[in-house]
Amino acid sequence: MGFYIVQFLTGLSSASALFLVASGLSIIFGVTRIVNFTHGSFYMLGAFIAYSLVGVLDGFFGFWISVILSAMAVGLIAVLMEMLILRRIYQAPELFQLVATFGPILIIQDLALDIWGPEDLFGASAPGMDGAITIMGTPMPEYDLALIALSAVVLGGLWLLFNKTRWGTLVRAATEDRDMISALGVNQKWLFTGVFFLGSFLAALGGAAQVPKGGASLIMDFEILAPIFVVVVIGGMGSIPGAFMAALLISELNVFGILVWPESTLVLMFLVMAVVLILRPWGLFGKPEAPGQHGQVGAPEQPYRPLSRKANTLFAAVLGLLLVLPVFASDFSLVLVMDMVVLSLFAASIHFLMGPGGMVSFGHAAYFGGGAYAVALITSHFELPMEVAFFMGPLGACALALLFGWFCVRRSGVYLAMLTLAFAQVAWSVVFQWGELTGGDDGIIGIWPSPWLGSKAAYYYFTLFFGVGGIMVLRRTLFTPFGYAMRACRDSALRSASIGIDVNRQQWLAFAFSGALAGLAGSLFVYSKGSIFPDEMSLARSFDGLIMVLLGGVKTLAGPVAGASAFTWLDDVISRLDYWRVILGSLIILIVLAFPQGIAGFFRERFGVWFGQETDT
Amino acid sequence: MKRLEIIKFGAIALFGGLIGFPASAADTITIGDMNAYTRLAAIAGPYKKGLDLGIKEINAAGGVLGKKLVIVSRDTQGKPGVAIKIAEEMISRDGAVMLVGTTFSHVGIALSGFAKQNKVVYLASGPLADAISWSKGNAYTFRLRSNVYMLASMLVDEAVKKNAKRWATIAPNFAYGKEAVSAFKKVLKARQPDVEFVAEQWPAAFKIEAGAEVQAIENAKPDAIFNATFGSDLAKFAREGRLRGLFKDRYVTSLLTGEPEYIEPLKGDAPENWYVTGYPWYDIDTADHNPFQEAYNKEYNDYPRLNSVIGYTTAYSVKAAIEKAGSTDSEKLRQAMEGLKLKSPLGPIVFREIDNQSTLGMFVGWTKLKDGKGIMIEGSYRDGANFTPTDEEVRKMRPAD
Incomplete structure (x- = not known):
């Protein structure tokens, strides 16, 4: 009996730690609609600063003062970021702020490395709470109980704040309807800044409070991201009690899950999220999103039009240049351009779904990596020749997208995005865990092109053919009845349905089509690298793709290509330097501030009329 | 463009x-x-x-x-x-x-x-x-x-002496952890056929739920524990295990723990009397x-x-x-x-x-706390040549070139 009570309390204590961080993310998202990736970095900073402060301030009170101080400090850093960066781009297209929150992650990582050094810093036990009490003969660490108490205090405090103060009422109102409260004359700017402070304060509090249980390390920022997103989504975006219940659900399932199924540690959380989203589309405590509630800001989108003559000439010129590249460029330049083409195709497939399709995928790496794995598995288990195996990429990815997409398209907005993320993580876990079939994290190696494509130049042309071809097919599809119907579903599901379009089916097929093209990119990728590893299906790869699309510009068709090329090239050039993450992070922020429409969006604004690609409105 | x-x-x-x-x-x-x-x-x-x-x-x-x-x-x-x-x-x-x-x-x-x-x-x-x-x-x-196989094998000589019957293992849930546990089980079983593995825990790398994992192992009541976690997972496992009394009167043997890269960040929380692989640079006089x-x-x-x-x-x-x-x-x-x-x-x-x-x-030896720091004592060098599978087994595993 004692064992089960202690196991339950252990789960409650990790739920508390998770809740502190996740509640902050939920509050920020609820009000500002920003998917804030920097949240993990604030959590990490909270831990590092608290670690340093605890070394200076002694004793029981010193410890808790350090925790509070570090949370305050991080809150101020977050305010700085909000005022300097995010405030300038609230009018940018949907989700664009996500890219802006990506830059600071890189900068904070390098700063933390520079200030605190490379080694993991393991926190000392909290003074006065370094022992264990015995519950029915089973020991239970005191600090775990303190964490539970802390989260109860925070939960109560937040309830008071949101229900008993004017500011809290405004925040709740903003979560319900942002436009209305701004119409009522509330200064949104400071409301947003305040919310950002509160949310980041909670992130840092969570980071600081877990120092006695873990400490501070440089990988904390990414490790916390997935769990807190899961918690926020399961609980319902913007809901505090929801975040608490979700954290509790996840943690308890985890602590009891490992008793019966020890290998479940990777996949359990995401399975739960997928199941919850299928059964309860808006999470446990969330509310349906009002249509057009988020992101539909700024000027309405320009209709797509076929390329003008000038633009066609430019395209032909670029293509011509790419065709003659092997004549004078080094092997490595070809490798770099191949990477650009492959990632451009991947980004274009995301863009197809996200821009014209109106469905944001946070888990497109599942289809990119899925395609690559389809090729690698077929090749290594059945020894099919490359000429056949290559096409298994798009086919396999298409099948996977049909399966996952069937569930995803029945949701919309950010819940659709989160469901794609959940499925992608489940797919990743399966590949990672199922070592006998997929090689696990040792991957599959030795997948090289046939001898006739053996030379760099030959495979370069092959990549160019399928890569550029794939992008052109994606583009061309937008001007077919299928593409028009898809855009109709995005713009008004209701009207589309009333003129006889089966909206779910239309979106489902679009999802599968986009997945297939991502799989084609995966096929090209696996033969160019000769190997495939679960990394290519991971969250990081999905986010890379998203960032490329947003960096390039969501509202332009050239966006993903520009974004992917720029990102690949920047990454290659800068990663040679010692503090490349600071530089890349700063560059991303600069680009975001200078081109809120994305790179291609900016060029269209400037030169679009000249190219005949812009109406004169 | x-x-x-x-x-x-x-x-x-x-x-x-x-x-x-x-x-x-x-x-x-x-x-x-x-x-x-x-x-x-x-x-x-x-x-x-x-x-x-x-x-x-x-x-x-x-x-x-x-x-x-x-x-x-x-x-x-x-x-x-x-x-x-x-x-x-x-x-x-x-x-x-x-x-x-x-x-x-x-x-x-x-x-x-x-x-x-x-x-x-x-x-x-x-x-x-x-x-x-x-x-x-x-x-x-x-x-x-x-x-991994060679390192895990180096721990077996000492483990056999202990003659513990019930073993539990804990290792991160990826290839390194799997290889470590399977090598340790294989080599130990060959030397001590009556050994029994009563619990296997697989925390996700760098995301260990240490409290719960410790309870799960404790619940299986093993005589001895083989650990392959490292880095921040090891730190959390070591501390929770100590707080919850997991290591009391149990033989613990552990991969990599004696490497300065891993034992130093643990400071005062470094485990004592674990038999580990590592590198006691302070003790090597050759x-x-x-x-x-x-x-x-x-x-x-x-x-x-x-x-x-x-x-x-x-x-x-x-x-x-x-x-x-x-x-x-x-x-x-x-x-x-x-x-x-x-x-x-x-x-x-x-x-x-x-x-x-x-x-x-690599060196093998016992962990010990000294001046609030973890060190390795009685370290002795194990030449890797003595800890590989037989040539025949190696040939079977290696693909033809």
């Missing part, structure tokens, strides 16, 4: 000219090195210091074949795809004659595939995966560190090690970590290989590496002809 493309290609040309200029000048030999310099800074940092020290010494003593060795180092970010791209660039643009480095096993495996395809010699200095020397081994890939430690101390005003030894030995392996080959031709280098003998700070090593695995060993 147009302007962007122009800027882009202009900049490629520019940066290509500035940074990627070939170092294959007549009087130097370029070696391509890569590691997870940002993701695993605490491991890759000491590795790089050791490597640089070795190269500096070699060049001061006249270089190799009358030429200076030049190292080009790049950050893999821990991603296999990035590593392959860098490898292509090192070969085609920097003129590297061979590749060395990496810590992550999957990155090492990706590079081994690249090495085979492009017929370039790759010395995997840091990765531990058995697959690199066995199930995915190839003629162009050599490996310096003892692999003719091979002393000059290395002195030189390292003089160069960096710091003591060496295990990965400093790995980096340093990597440099000398490269030197020995090029000298034996008498050329930088890939094929000759590959042949030279087979059966290559040299001295490392830990003792003489040889790259086995049968699987290209070096016999560099």
Whole structure:
């Protein structure tokens, strides 16, 4: 009996730690609609600063003062970021702020490395709470109980704040309807800044409070991201009690899950999220999103039009240049351009779904990596020749997208995005865990092109053919009845349905089509690298793709290509330097501030009329 | 778009000219090195210091074949795809004659595939995966560190003496952890057939729920525990285990824990009386090690970590290989590496002809707290040559070249 009570309390204590961080993310998202990736970095900073402060301030009170101080400090850093960066781009297209929150992650990582050094810093036990009490003969660490108490205090405090103060009422109102409260004359700017402070304060509090249980390390920022997103989504975006219940659900399932199924540690959380989203589309405590509630800001989108003559000439010129590249460029330049083409195709497939399709995928790496794995598995288990195996990429990815997409398209907005993320993580876990079939994290190696494509130049042309071809097919599809119907579903599901379009089916097929093209990119990728590893299906790869699309510009068709090329090239050039993450992070922020429409969006604004690609409105 | 493309290609040309200029000048030999310099800074940092020290010494003593060795180092970010791209660039643009480095096993495996395809010699200095020397081994890939199987086997001699019947294992949920547990189980069972494994826990790497894992092991009431977690997972496991009384009167044996990289961050929380593999640099007094430690101390005003030894030995392996080959031709280098003998700070090593695995060993000993710091005592060196499977088993595992 004692064992089960202690196991339950252990789960409650990790739920508390998770809740502190996740509640902050939920509050920020609820009000500002920003998917804030920097949240993990604030959590990490909270831990590092608290670690340093605890070394200076002694004793029981010193410890808790350090925790509070570090949370305050991080809150101020977050305010700085909000005022300097995010405030300038609230009018940018949907989700664009996500890219802006990506830059600071890189900068904070390098700063933390520079200030605190490379080694993991393991926190000392909290003074006065370094022992264990015995519950029915089973020991239970005191600090775990303190964490539970802390989260109860925070939960109560937040309830008071949101229900008993004017500011809290405004925040709740903003979560319900942002436009209305701004119409009522509330200064949104400071409301947003305040919310950002509160949310980041909670992130840092969570980071600081877990120092006695873990400490501070440089990988904390990414490790916390997935769990807190899961918690926020399961609980319902913007809901505090929801975040608490979700954290509790996840943690308890985890602590009891490992008793019966020890290998479940990777996949359990995401399975739960997928199941919850299928059964309860808006999470446990969330509310349906009002249509057009988020992101539909700024000027309405320009209709797509076929390329003008000038633009066609430019395209032909670029293509011509790419065709003659092997004549004078080094092997490595070809490798770099191949990477650009492959990632451009991947980004274009995301863009197809996200821009014209109106469905944001946070888990497109599942289809990119899925395609690559389809090729690698077929090749290594059945020894099919490359000429056949290559096409298994798009086919396999298409099948996977049909399966996952069937569930995803029945949701919309950010819940659709989160469901794609959940499925992608489940797919990743399966590949990672199922070592006998997929090689696990040792991957599959030795997948090289046939001898006739053996030379760099030959495979370069092959990549160019399928890569550029794939992008052109994606583009061309937008001007077919299928593409028009898809855009109709995005713009008004209701009207589309009333003129006889089966909206779910239309979106489902679009999802599968986009997945297939991502799989084609995966096929090209696996033969160019000769190997495939679960990394290519991971969250990081999905986010890379998203960032490329947003960096390039969501509202332009050239966006993903520009974004992917720029990102690949920047990454290659800068990663040679010692503090490349600071530089890349700063560059991303600069680009975001200078081109809120994305790179291609900016060029269209400037030169679009000249190219005949812009109406004169 | 147009302007962007122009800027882009202009900049490629520019940066290509500035940074990627070939170092294959007549009087130097370029070696391509890569590691997870940002993701695993605490491991890759000491590795790089050791490597640089070795190269500096070699060049001061006249270089190799009358030429200076030049190292080009790049950050893999821990991603296999990035590593392959860098490898292509090192070969085609920097003129590297061979590749060395990496810590992550999957990155090492990706590079081994690249090495085979492009017929370039790759010395995997840091990765531990058995697959690199066995199930995915190839003629162009050599490996310096003892692999997981060898390390786990080194712990068995002592475990057998304990004659514990009920064992529990805990290891991170990826290939390294799986290989460690399966090797330990296999070798222990062979020596002590009545042993029983009553619990296996697989926390996600770097995301351990330490409290719950400790309770789960405690619940199985084992006599002894085999641990393969490391880094922040180990720290959390050690502390929760101590608080919850898991280690009381239990025999614990643990992989990697005695390496300074892992035991030092634990400070006062370092476990006591665990039998571990590691590197007690403070306790080693041999003719091979002393000059290395002195030189390292003089160069960096710091003591060496295990990965400093790995980096340093990597440099000398490269030197020995090029000298034996008498050329930088890939094929000759590959042949030279087979059966290559040299001295490392830990003792003489040889790259086995049968699987290209070096016999560099490791120390085993007991952990102890001293002045609030974890150390390793009664450390003794285990030569890797004595802890491999039989030749027949190795041949069965290794694919035909």
